[in-house]
Amino acid sequence: MVGIGLGVAVLYASLSAGAAMDSAVDKAAADEIGHADLRVQALEESGLSQATVDVIDHVAGVSVAAPALERKTYLATSLTQTPSAKLPAPVTVLGIDPVQEPILHDLPLVSGRLLATADGQSALITQTLASVEHLGVGGTITLNGTVASGPQAFNIVGIVTGDGPLPEAEGRLIFLSLDSAQALFGTTGITRVDLRVAPGVSVDELMGQFDATIQTQPYLLSRTQDLADSLRAETADFRVALLLVAAVVLFAGAFLIFNTLSMTVAERGREVGLLRAAGTTRSQVMSFVLLQAFVLGIAGSILGVVWGIGMAVLTLAWVGSSGSITLAAPSLSAARSPWPSSSA
Amino acid sequence: MANQPPVSQPSDSRSPAPAYGRARDGVILEARNLTKRYRLGTRDVDALRGVSLQVRRGEFVALMGPSGSGKSTLLQLLGGLDRPTSGEVVLDGEVVSRLGDAEATRLRREKTGFVFQFFNLIPLLDVYENVALPYTIAGVDPRHGDAAARIREVLELVDLQGRERNRPDQLSAGEQQRVALARALVAKPAILLADEPTGNLDYATGGEILDELWHSCDAFGQTIVLVTHDARAAAHADRVLVVGDGKIRDEIDLGRRSANRDAGPLIARLAQLGL
Numbered sequence: 001m002v003g004i005g006l007g008v009a010v011l012y013a014s015l016s017a018g019a020a021m022d023s024a025v026d027k028a029a030a031d032e033i034g035h036a037d038l039r040v041q042a043l044e045e046s047g048l049s050q051a052t053v054d055v056i057d058h059v060a061g062v063s064v065a066a067p068a069l070e071r072k073t074y075l076a077t078s079l080t081q082t083p084s085a086k087l088p089a090p091v092t093v094l095g096i097d098p099v100q101e102p103i104l105h106d107l108p109l110v111s112g113r114l115l116a117t118a119d120g121q122s123a124l125i126t127q128t129l130a131s132v133e134h135l136g137v138g139g140t141i142t143l144n145g146t147v148a149s150g151p152q153a154f155n156i157v158g159i160v161t162g163d164g165p166l167p168e169a170e171g172r173l174i175f176l177s178l179d180s181a182q183a184l185f186g187t188t189g190i191t192r193v194d195l196r197v198a199p200g201v202s203v204d205e206l207m208g209q210f211d212a213t214i215q216t217q218p219y220l221l222s223r224t225q226d227l228a229d230s231l232r233a234e235t236a237d238f239r240v241a242l243l244l245v246a247a248v249v250l251f252a253g254a255f256l257i258f259n260t261l262s263m264t265v266a267e268r269g270r271e272v273g274l275l276r277a278a279g280t281t282r283s284q285v286m287s288f289v290l291l292q293a294f295v296l297g298i299a300g301s302i303l304g305v306v307w308g309i310g311m312a313v314l315t316l317a318w319v320g321s322s323g324s325i326t327l328a329a330p331s332l333s334a335a336r337s338p339w340p341s342s343s344a
Numbered sequence: 345m346a347n348q349p350p351v352s353q354p355s356d357s358r359s360p361a362p363a364y365g366r367a368r369d370g371v372i373l374e375a376r377n378l379t380k381r382y383r384l385g386t387r388d389v390d391a392l393r394g395v396s397l398q399v400r401r402g403e404f405v406a407l408m409g410p411s412g413s414g415k416s417t418l419l420q421l422l423g424g425l426d427r428p429t430s431g432e433v434v435l436d437g438e439v440v441s442r443l444g445d446a447e448a449t450r451l452r453r454e455k456t457g458f459v460f461q462f463f464n465l466i467p468l469l470d471v472y473e474n475v476a477l478p479y480t481i482a483g484v485d486p487r488h489g490d491a492a493a494r495i496r497e498v499l500e501l502v503d504l505q506g507r508e509r510n511r512p513d514q515l516s517a518g519e520q521q522r523v524a525l526a527r528a529l530v531a532k533p534a535i536l537l538a539d540e541p542t543g544n545l546d547y548a549t550g551g552e553i554l555d556e557l558w559h560s561c562d563a564f565g566q567t568i569v570l571v572t573h574d575a576r577a578a579a580h581a582d583r584v585l586v587v588g589d590g591k592i593r594d595e596i597d598l599g600r601r602s603a604n605r606d607a608g609p610l611i612a613r614l615a616q617l618g619l
Contacts, residue, residue, distance in 0.1 A: 270462070270464055271464070271466060273464070274458075274460075274464040274466070275481070276425075276449070277423070277425055277452060277456075277458045278452070278453065278458070278477055278478055278481055278527075279449055279450065279452045279453020279454070279478065279481050279482070280449070280453075280481050281445070281446055281449045282445060282449075284481075
């Protein structure tokens, strides 16, 4: 029974861990792209220029355009307070359009409010960051900017639940208005623009219009499905490994069950012979064996599911803590360039 | 318990057996020119080469012979545990060798009781449950009514009253064999077949088992066929059939002797036969 339980446990853990990862990928994709249909990303390090953003905004068929600037920096306090032997943990700053961003991306709050257009130096932080850095609504968070801008303080007006919508930020995420973020980092560039397609316009049509319209700089164009597929590709190897383990365990478990029952029948040959001598029919003997197998199977399976739940929890905890599997930003799905190739 | 076996009654399909067979007199078991051939690899082995015998009701017959003589094979055929290559076995008026597996199984359940050399008790069952096994297989509740009374009766017969709740691993070898004997007798089989029942017991304990077998035959008219290579065991029988090389080589009539079961005369006779 223990053998059956172990086989079922590993199989259950493999399948449930795989299912959990699929769910996590789907959630990450949903968190990442929200309600957007398309994402235009900068190919150059300087980001999308304002001119490009203006063109995007005015392309026919765009219903909502939410620009964002994403950069990493450090909390100003961390550089002075953290021992020199230990690197401080960076934070991710996401500069957003306070009006457009909430249309395409849900930002559920634990406390406080969302950013407003009239806000000056205001910030939203994630619940995780607030907990780690002991911050709250009404408090202040100071971020390191460029050498020229120096550290800048922002008033915390709201706290977003959990880790926020960027998995790669690992919970250390701060929302600023786009203007504030650009000022902090001394840039006018935009990292990406999330778009919603207008009713009656297909995504493919819009993508075709971009090809014809955006001539200012190269860019990356991603659909929602492309993003989800990219995230799944990140974890594909691990999920395939889990399925392979599940298949091997299933085969081994079936063999183990067969072997165990065969040995049981062989060991109890004398008892079977006695029962037959005493007048038990072949079908009755078969019923005894099958009933025993059924009971062992059910009991072992119940035990295996319980163990499997525990193993799945441990597996997923290890995956989450090891960092070996991260749901990172999408890779290139469709690189566009307005310039003809040099070989032409 | 009454000294005379009860007259057999028509039974429904669920009762384990009619009382000691259908007829009170006459031949209860007959073998007609039995042969049994086994295939071992590329060659055939004739375990039995045309054996014919008759056992009368209430008789105690011993099949005696050296190892490999075919006596255990003969016992299995007589009890319907195996099919002969040719010939017939007639048990209480039914031709066993012509029956299908289901019918042969029914016949074994209703008409025979087996005692084996290695006890063959069910280790997870206690003494009561082991003795009650024939009733359990037949679907009769062994805890109530006639079945319960009969189980208590045979436990007294083998002197195991009070040990009902013990498991086989809590019993001595002799006690285990007595449980096996009680199990074989509980359903009042037409014939009790014992294959080397003392083979795994010490001298004294084996003697106790043989005495109980003889007592069940003498007092209750139980028909017994005993397979043994031990002259002392065979000396308890009314008649000894000497089996050798797959055939009945000789028949020694010892008669029913209530007090003296001395093996001396039998041993002398066997010596004359070169055994």
